[in-house]
Amino acid sequence: MEHLGLVGLPDSGHGALFSALTGLDQPGGFEPVKGVAPLPDERVDRLGEMSESKKVIHATFEIDYIPGVAPGGKAGEGLGSKLLGSLRDCDAILFVLRSSGVDPADDLATLEYELVLADLVSVEQRLGKQRRAMKGDKALAPEVAALEHAQAALADGMPVYRSSLTAADRELLTPVFLLTNKPVLSVVNLDEERLGEADAVAAPLGDGALAVCVDVEAQIAGLDPGDQAEWLETYGISESVLPRLARNAYHLLGRRTFLTTGEKESRAWSFRAGARAPECAGVIHSDLERGFIRAEVIDWRELLEIGSWPEAKELGKLRVEGKDYEVGDGDVVEIRFNV
Structure with a gap:
């Protein structure tokens, strides 16, 4: 199952978001935690009603909670080797950014810097090895060129996903398992009183970025479905943002959904786009x-x-x-x- 790495600074609220998405207790400590998030999908719900299905089963995706990143000055200080390994195993990354008293863009820059430092070490190691190997195998020239391009971008503090590397170049970098060669999504954790500014806060952070009040969403997620509408009205929110966030994350992983329906069950099946x-x-x-x-x-x-x-x-x-x-x-x- 493809999985999403959930990353944030220690007080970003990413643990509470992990809990809201998966239904698990909020993680603590310094160990990564795995969870499975159901994908809200009205299509399978409505098909279940149509077919009077005995069961309705939603698609799911895996989330890996990565403990809060403590910014460091060199590779491995902010993200220890164990956490780096966990994040490298993920297929996409979701950044959770603070907004209370800080600019979310600064949080994003801090987190990206940690990933860039780690990637730069990986690229330099691979580049030295492939340059030596190229002396006997000229077919390695395209990979070496892509590594050199990546090295230059990373040395300037630029994540691979925001660099000028082409899709073909990025494909050549696959064996290096670069953190900044993965799809990314940013979520800003808003204070409750700023909920009306959500779209404006998220807009500068790129396509698909969302701004949510994690505390409010966590409270709503913990309620019975029948009580959620009342709470949403209390906060002046038309609908929870969690379903949209889950769908954005699911699509970020390159997953899509086909459906089956019948009296026994209606089901959403996850497949590779x-x-x-x-x-x-x-x-x-x-x-x-x-x-x-x-x-x-x-x-x-x-x-x-x-x-x-x-x-x-x-x-x-x-x-x-x-x-x-x-x-x-x-x-x-x-x-x-x-x-």
Whole structure:
């Protein structure tokens, strides 16, 4: 399962956000903590109602809580080697930034600096090794050039994801497992009285950035669904930001969702963006991928309008797709197979 690394300074509130997203107790101490976050999804909820399903199952993704980063002056001081290892294992990074008395952009710069220092050490080690190897293997020249480009950017304090390296160059850097070569998302932890400024605070931090009051969101997440609306009204909030944050994080990981529905269960299945039908069939069970024949597919909105899977079939609204079909986010799918 792809997982997201949750990173922040010691008083950023990222532990409370981890708790709100996963439902686990707020972590303490200096050890990384793993949790699983459900992905709120009205599509599977509404399909469950349509099919009168006995169970409704949401997609999930893994979150790794990384204890608060203590800024250091050289690689490894702010993020110890154990925490660096945990973060390198993550597929994407979510920065939680303070806003009370500080500029969130300064927090972001502090966190990025720690990652840049660690990446610079990794790149320099790899570059020396590959330069020596290139003397006997000229095919390594493109990787060496990409490493040199990355070294120059990192030495200037520039994360790889904000540098001028091309997508092809960044692909060549994959064996180095660079922290700043991962997708990133920023979340600003707002004071309650600044909730009305959320969009303006988040805007300078890039696409997908969000500003939330973590304390308020944590309180709401701990309530029964029936009580949440009243609390949202109390704080003057139209809806919780957590579902949107979870979806942004999920998409950051390169994950998408297809759906199945029936009387037994309606379910959201997580798959790699760009996957074709047989691979998605394998998400359900390996036998379905091995014996894949075809997929019957319909968009979730059209299925809801029609009212049932049998009715959609009778009306000829189900598309028959083969092995080359690239499954779309929100497709409702039934797999035909033979083993």
